[in-house]
Amino acid sequence: MTFSPAHFKAAALGAVALTVGAAAFWVPRVAHDTRPRTDHFPNVTLITQDGKKVRFYDDLIKGKIVAIDFIYSSCEFSCPLETARLAQVNNLLGDRVGKDIFLYSITIDPDHDTPAVLKAYASKFHAGRGWTFLTGRKQDIDLLADRLGLSEDGSITAAPGADTDGHTPHLLIGNEATGQWLRDTATDNPRFLAHLIADFVDTRGSTTFSGRGGSGQSFDIDSPGQYLFAKECAACHTVGHGDGIGPDLAGIDTRRDPDWLARYIVEPDKVLASGDPIARQLLARYGVMMPNLRVGDQDLTALLDFLRTKTGHGSARPFSAKGDFGLAADPGRAQVVAGAEARFTVTFNSVEGFEGSVRPQILGLEAARGAIGSWSAPTVEVSAAGVTKATYTVLTLLDTPPGDYPIVFQAAAGSIMHRAGAVTLSVSGPPKDAITAALQPDAAVVGVTSCIIAGKATAGGWVKDISTFPDGSVHHLSSKSNGAGSYSIGPFVLQQIGLYHDVLIDTETGGRTALVYRAVAGEH
């Protein structure tokens, strides 16, 4: 049987004789999926946040333009951003929502997300009329998620650290009447999402959300952090324009300890889970979880640079869109006696005209147990002319084990990251100038107990206490040793409940020890 037009017959539609010639292999199976499209969407019963029962196909999507996502109210990942973003889309679409455009967010956690819970969740995001939050039976919702292409097989997302909660942060947008369906990420630019919903699937050639960006010319970006902020933060936060769904971030870099802020941006769920009081305060006040968006190191650097610039603090300059930088660390090997300090100098140079703020970091110090360090400044201004230096000071403890510790200095600017060649911190045994310290009494009630830190130092001179409060702020106390070996710092009354950590007691001659103590609430 040759495929030859000579054998062609203009077959009538409908009746098709599928007998084939002698050289056929077998009678083919006909694709039999000819169900009307409407059968694809299950007509399951769901319950709205107002407690009303609705049928999915008949009541929610038939003949409508819809945007659907799946969320759950206790989600620690992208749902809060997703919902905040959809709230922006809701605003943009105005009063078409509820008329011919309908937004639906369906919970994948119906056991916990009752209509009342969903109603409270919706109100935190200022969800408008025409945006319905839905719950129902778990098996119905699972079926729906599967049919809408919005579920995720947990066995597939086996990557460590991946969302394994079984839903995707995607938005299904469709025009049921014309059968046009597409999916986009639910966290996309809200104007673009509005364009997809109002113009693209509407197919009436409307241009409600045409671009406003002018002639298509390329433009300068002030900083990569600005774009990241726009993409991941602006749905909930402003800088200097008041609270949104989340707090106004003006001045955030001075209000919060930088390390706490960095941790909170990167893994807010873990910070909250550890009982951090600030995180708990924030949740109580705003009612919405700060999502863990898996912000990477480089994104974090860019965001912090942006926030610092935007709030007018620090000397962070706009990020340079061109060139590169390098860094080198010196000395290659720093010798230090346990309990003493070592200093490294990191020299930065600009390549091809790079200018901007670079955030320096260190790797490997945690192996030297107890040692902590600090940079001379949180960011380094690299200029195209000349070199810039930063100092990293390592403070070891008396009980930091002797040994050679490889240290790597790295620095990030936006998403460029470079490392200097490894250097070594070489720690030798503690000096005979030892120091002991203890909190007396050893249990303190906040606001009540008058405490001192007392101990012995083998040498005279100033003795300092550097304490990190539970809220991340740091305070210093000091006292002079009486030269006979004993010293005491204080008296003082602890002001905050919690764990006081990294309390360093050190002497001028380099002896150092560390203390950790806890303050509790008590009855007056």
Add this chain to the structure above:
Amino acid sequence: MPRFDVLPRNAVATLSPAPTAESNQTQQLLDPNLVGGRTGLTGPVEGRPPGPIWAHQLFSAMPPQVAIEVKTQGAQANTSYNPGVPRSLNSGIDPTVPFPAAFHPHFPVQEPNSAWTFNGTFPPKLVIARYGEPILFRHHNGLPTDVTQNNGFGRHTLSTHEHNGHHGAENDGFTGAYFYPNQFYDYHWPWTLAGWTSINTTASDPRAGAPDGKGGITKVPGDWRETMSSHWFHDHMFSFTNQNVYKGIAGMTNIYSALDRGNEAINDGVNLRLPSGTAKDFGNLDYDVNLVIAEKAWDNSGQLHMNTLAFRGFLGDQMTVNFAWKPVFQVERRKYRFRILNASVSRFFVLALSDGSTMVQIANDGNLLPMTVPLNQLDQLGIAERYDIVIDFSRFGLGSTVDLVNLQEQTNGQGPGAILTIAQALAGGSSDPCVGPFLRFQIVRDPAQPDLSICPNTPIPLIPNPDLSQIPVARQRTFTFGDNGKITSNDPITAYTGSGPWGIGVNNTGGGVSGGSQLSADYGRVSAAPRAGTLEIWTLINTNKNWDHPIHIHFEEGQILMRNGSAANVPAWEKGRKDVYRLHPGGSVTIALRFRDWSGMFMEHCHNTMHEDNSMLLRWEIDDAGTPFMRPLPTPIVSPTGVTFESPDDILSGAL
């Protein structure tokens, strides 16, 4: 089985209006169907975004020399079928008889809204191109103005991606730069050799060249080791690519060069004399056959059908080759080259001959290999991948037949299943109707002329890879695909954490040809985007245990350096250059890529079903010191009345 239909190559003067560097914004009245029934509205005749940013780069330095004009429209009979070969080499098909838009003589003719293709006709279309001879591809959109007139699948807006052309991205078929019915879009394909701005810039190496039509070579600048041979071009419409490609909007391109000339007689020390023919100076198709393999499904009226709601991946149940079901191809007892393309939505194929005899693989993704690889079974062919193979039919007797068999079972849109043996597949050992023989070769005669082609069943060298050893690696990156493509590795040096890298299309089998999780660029990464003229090493890791990801990187071919951490794991047929990389479950691929030559939008973003970002575009610019750097561009927002631009800064209004 019919051969491809060769598109006419016309003089540029035949185009009216004449092509312009910038988009032609002459206004025309709009069909009310496009604008919700409103009358009196106008829109531009050309759908390309306006302005200098979207102008054809180097249009005056590389003016088009050949025009190819097509109109995508609904299925109809072909009254101008040009197979490029005599009837005897096309299984006796008489091209003067109108060729129906039907998958088989006994199938009903496809209604105009069931299948859409270039010029609306079967068989699929072939572009003949030569290096150094820029083509202006004028693509008219002749689809219904009513978007619902699609028989249940497909969208009437189009964007054409030439895969994998080394040209400026305004001509790359950016998925968000689509055009409407009654518009056209001019694509400028210059056909330059990669490295043309930095290597062999004086065009003094005859191996870097094209056939001159007179037995000689026209030299071109660039690295001859980057010569490409077999491409395809297809629709790339935002969110509807898989539907439109399935519906028929796909064709192939044969690129002819001094090395791969399409003439097996010319023996000038450069021409590799691969199976082709001798009658013409170049581009002989006699023994050089394009095969597009895709499986389809039909409704109970025999009309092409697709379930657009099969979000996990759509699988048809009947194999077709060149839009023909149960095809039979007559061959002579000599060597043939087959340029095989997988244009299905979600399927992988594993091909073998029914008698298990040798096929010689000569190219991967259209790039001739450093050494040919004789095989009894081809590696998995993923969506959009191309393998060029040579089969020597002289070992068969006259009147015998041998079949091409698919051994790859697949019942799940998300990834392939088991690979059967030839015996199992022939015995009907799978319930998957696409497993088994699907193309029959009939050996019908001895060749009239001697077979002058060179391609023995033992390995021979073809085109060596570019030597990268002297080029410093500017950057190494690691991308981990799992969980919808989010980056999960936290290594700050080699991994990009956050929202993912830019420019990589993940051809998730759930989304079809170019679907799946697109990892888009992020403004935050502009400064770390590849710099012009540099070499980077990218490691792509698939942590999913169940998904097989084909990943397509536009614009440049890469070399696979390692699989799963070792060079020894790279099979012989992957030692050349590729542009689609398959990440097997739990596997990794390390590739070397260069970024060069073109300014303007570098790579495109935003695919299909799920994308991370609203199509961020980047453009190379040169600063005052002559240093290239990248800048972001606003996104085009397309409508029938014209293209406007969306600045991502808008998202911040009210926030700062």
